[in-house]
Amino acid sequence: TAQDTIKIGVSYPTPTHAWAAGMNWHAEQAEARLEALYPDVDLILINSPDPAAQASALEDLVSIHGIDALVVLPFESEPLTDPVLNVKDSGALITVVDRGLSQPGIEDIYVAGNNPELGRISAQYMMTRLETGDNIVILRGIPTIIDNERFDAFMAEIEGSGINVLDHKHANWNRDDGFEVMQDFLSRFPDIDAVWAQDDDIAIGVVAALEQADRAGDGMFVVGGAGMKETIRGIMDGNELVPVDVLYPPSMIATAMDVTVAAFKSNGPVAGRYILGATLITQENAESFYFPDSPF
Amino acid sequence: MPELAQTDATIRKPKIDLKMYGPAIALVILCIIGFSLNTAFLSEGNITNLLTRSAFIGIIAVGATFVITAGGIDLSVGSMAAAIAGIMIILMNALVDILGTGVLTVAVGAGCAVLLGALAGLANGLLTTKGKIEAFIVTLGTMGIFRSLVTYFADGGTLSLNFDIRGTYRPVYYDSLIGVPIPVWVFIIVAISGWFLMNRTTFGRYCTAIGSNEHVAQYSAINVNKIKTWTYVIQGLCVALATVIYVPRLGSASSSTGVLWELEAIAAVIIGGTVLKGGYGRIGGTILGALILTTIGNILNFTDLISNYLNGTMQGLIIIIAVWLQRADWGKSKD
Amino acid sequence: MPELAQTDATIRKPKIDLKMYGPAIALVILCIIGFSLNTAFLSEGNITNLLTRSAFIGIIAVGATFVITAGGIDLSVGSMAAAIAGIMIILMNALVDILGTGVLTVAVGAGCAVLLGALAGLANGLLTTKGKIEAFIVTLGTMGIFRSLVTYFADGGTLSLNFDIRGTYRPVYYDSLIGVPIPVWVFIIVAISGWFLMNRTTFGRYCTAIGSNEHVAQYSAINVNKIKTWTYVIQGLCVALATVIYVPRLGSASSSTGVLWELEAIAAVIIGGTVLKGGYGRIGGTILGALILTTIGNILNFTDLISNYLNGTMQGLIIIIAVWLQRADWGKSKD
């Protein structure tokens, strides 16, 4: 009967770029898999275009669907803390994904990637390839906490290495902006040795600009991030321009859904924190991160 | 004048304008759809949520009704809300050291927010009237300026309200008075004042006259620039008020706060029957327009029949149909 | 007729309209600023980049000039570009199996894109004219619809062109003819055709008449609805053309393609001197407006003097100042 159904709301931002689309794909896969496995589990997926809409969606999940548990990937940490707290007050189990809330102790389960780690690993790779006096430029994401965490960790790590950061501009995790900002960097700086693009989408635009300007050779390389399947494919094939990638797995939402369902279905305790690493993907290990069916 | 007397009877026939009820009918249809999808739609909790949510866009749209009626447009409202929210948060956080975390801090913060709103509106208004720059360009410019200011203040991240003040401030969004949430009360008050101002005062009449024909307004002893500037100030005040009740909801502001609110507000105004070119404004319609927009979003959260990706399609279709219902010449065959 | 002759002298004075040159002056000032920040600004490479980038917004803005001159507005162009790009990519990928990866596939894909553009414009036009719904609402609605369609097709992510076709198609963006990149050639051709259509044909004159006073146009036996619909079709064609040269750049489309292009296009039109309320359109100004907007972005990438977060502030200020320069009554004292 309806009363016995376990309703689990899953709320995350509307995908507007490839990584988020990958996340959405993993969420939908997990929904189908889990609902087939447990007929009494109903997962309700809702995505929202901005923080206020996500707050509204959380209200609706409680007032209309009467959920028993919530899996939430907050648009932003701060604004969604209170709304998630309200859901918790309704008695639901809370699983937070990726971006932590600004107040500790609300979530029962936490599943996340590691943004500072992504910046740090990227910087460490740069330092293995570059020497004192070499120049890099940075293309950042959309001005947000995620971007700041990645960028600050990168800058802290590279500090004192003698590598010059010529400039950093926001390319908004977007291929077009990546292309245009890189074009302008190329006009402006005659000597660039490497590019940290932070994200695989930006990296695609950067590569196009490098090729157009004929500056893709001479040991130039680009480090993106996240683990887009085309990028990983390129790494497997030995692409010298984009030789590595730093993982930020979009499948974390599926992990979170699994753990949340397990909280109702398994006997052991599942509450706790699950932090996924920011693995450096190289030609050696690329194969195990390659999902050809995912949109990302 | 016998000929006047004789035609009189024919004329006084009450003219029921079906189009007046267009927005109301659209809203009722939406409610029926919502109810049939899930009876919880008409639950008290959901209705309350709906009204509370409509309050933001509704309050801003009331201001936009004045601007549009007087022939202007304001694209900056969403960014203005974000900037006001950001500055208010910075201010309140700073005031904690001086005034503590009590009601006083909140009151001072809210007061400054209102002042900022008025000033931002004044800037838009003066640039449009004294600067003689198209309202579209002025407010497109200030839209960019306000938005980047909040990004700058937040250093690209999020500005958060001090946790202790949040406790003091929270009730402004979450509490109720006689069963009606406080934001809804504010909405009601703004709506009634707006209606009154538009329909029962010289100011409203002047807005209509200016939007209708600026030359005639000028020749009729109306201070066109002053009235136009005031419409932007009112818009700014409405944005500030909406922000004051918005901040306790999420306790923070970032560069993504209020994105696209300007389009939603203008859409609410026009769905409500106000004419975009000016000269005819309907506050009541605007309120209904805001409710319609919120209800569409609410209904789409009710069902997973439709791919989430197609939300935009549904919204677009419903908006177009809602306006078409009231604009088409239903009465024509009866003439 | 002495009494009529007397006004003659006042009128025949050749009026040099300083305002006409406003956008050109603004552009020159920007270039000087750019050059003083970094001499590489005027390098051939950067100028080529600038012109090529301007081509997208410029081509779309030429279409927008017609829509706005005839008193309409089209908010859907950015989403329309994304949707057309998405469908074109899906189509080309599907055609590989039938037609191979040669020029034919690209040509068929591009042809379909143009057709889609015309159809999308036709939909906007008919909803506005036959449906009697405000252009603002129609295109706000179709903006949501087109955007969500591309998100749907791309499953929220990115649609990528088959790698082999990309090789065939790539030159359309990256190659040059007599030293001028192909997108710039397209831009030039669209600009000249647009100018000709606006200033030298009955169609352009009818657009002006309709935007100036719809009633007068109608009483002059002009088919108002037909002309207005055509302006949207032209807008759609321009969007399609811009898309056809945009896709080979990165070979992909996603839900973030073309976001805010509508506002950029409208801003370009108005910076160029066209009046938002209609009745006065200047294609030449629009071209300059598009160049100004691209140059602002370019200059901001050329300096790290200004916090990244304040880019929006700079853009907003420059837009307002550029328009103010041409709108203020400079000539007043000289009259």
Place this chain on the structure above:
Amino acid sequence: MVVESPMASDGLLCADSLSKSFGTVPVLFSVSFSLRAGEVHALIGENGAGKSTLMKIMSGFHNPTSGRIIYDGKPVTLPPNGGAEALGIVLIHQELNLSEQMTVTENIFLGREIAKHGILDRPAMTARVVQLLADVGLNISPDTRISELSIAQKQMVEIAKAMSRNARVLIMDEPTAVLTEAETNILFKQVNRLRDQGVAIMFVSHKLHEVKEISDRVTVLRDGQWIGTSATSDLNLDDMARMMVGRELSDLYPPVNEPNVDADIALTVNGLHTKNITDISFELRRGEILGFSGLVGSGRTEVFEAVCGLTPMQAGTITTFGNEIRFASVAQARDAGIVYLTKDRKGRGLLLNEGMQTNLTLLALPQFANRLMLDRKKEAFALTRAVRRFDIRARDPNVRAKDMSGGNQQKLLLAKVMEADPKIVIIDEPTRGIDVGTKQQIYHFIAALAAEGVSIVVISSDMPEIIGISHRVIIMREGQIAGTVSGRDINETQIVRYAAGLNEETIHA
């Protein structure tokens, strides 16, 4: 006087029992008459009688509710929106139908461009326009924007536009309302030329002496009904007026009271300069009616727009009742008791999409408000009063201004400025488009106001009107005062001599 039968089907364009209602409001009742080739047929009637409506039906702009139009002996359904021009039926609208932002050439050829495959032949059009403008004696550049022209010039452009159409039937709805005599004479020359070419011409006017001068036959409408059609030669002006109004008219002009030369000075203008006028000085006494005469564009309007704060002043002083003032806005002028009634009732006078009440109270709105709050009962009362006082005839009390007849719009505008209870009233072209009956009412009204001590300035291009009601007349020429006449000197010869610059007078003396 021979009244013809209503239906004579010998004409080129005939109305056969045309009726028209707007919604439920009937405006025309089974009107029939015929228009012959090579005649000038005048149509006269009171404001709101239905003349414009009838003309619009006969040129396809309105559909009749019942009845037929017979053209060339065959019943036709005319194409809408000016499409009838293709059949040779051209209408000059009572209200100007020009696109303000476009140039003279663009307007004259709007919808009828000379073009090959849609590509404009601009030299051909310019050449044609130069010719047309010369024909109507308008010496302006074909590239002038309409917004830069005076109303009279706009009207002449409308006439040139109609001439360019090679009409078989030319219908002119009050073309001379805004023209001075000189321009009217040019128009009549063109009309005569067209008549000789066999064009059928319909001429609507409230200026009965013009009707007498130009027309061959006259048709009278009253309250939407056909009253009669006669040969013009059979009628004198009084007959026409009687047929229109349905009663005998007493004197058109009220007796002119002797002005009180000792009365206080209400307004003094000294050395006024603006963009187009130089060194204007005059005085206006309490209870005086001061006429301002002069040719089109002589700057009369600009003098008073400057006085009321509508046009920036470059030099000079203005004194009212002893206080030197300089109004920054119309509101200040109104509060000081000075109001200005514009001659551009459509562009500057009335909100066309609003009803009578909104328009009536707009200028004096603060009087109808208590601390911002509108007193709607007071407004409604004011409307009732104004309708009675100015005999505003609207069959539908909720009618929008744009649907009122031209003359009734003018009356509403007069009522609007009078709501401000002014001490000084400046009326620009007070009786433009007003029927004789109402004209008489307005003249008596002006005289009564003056008798109450209100000072009145009448700017008019209607010479008999200026002569008939003014105590004193100032004549302007090329932005300067050319002369002042008063008492017995107020006659046509004197005024024309000053206006044409034949009498020289030192003004400062």
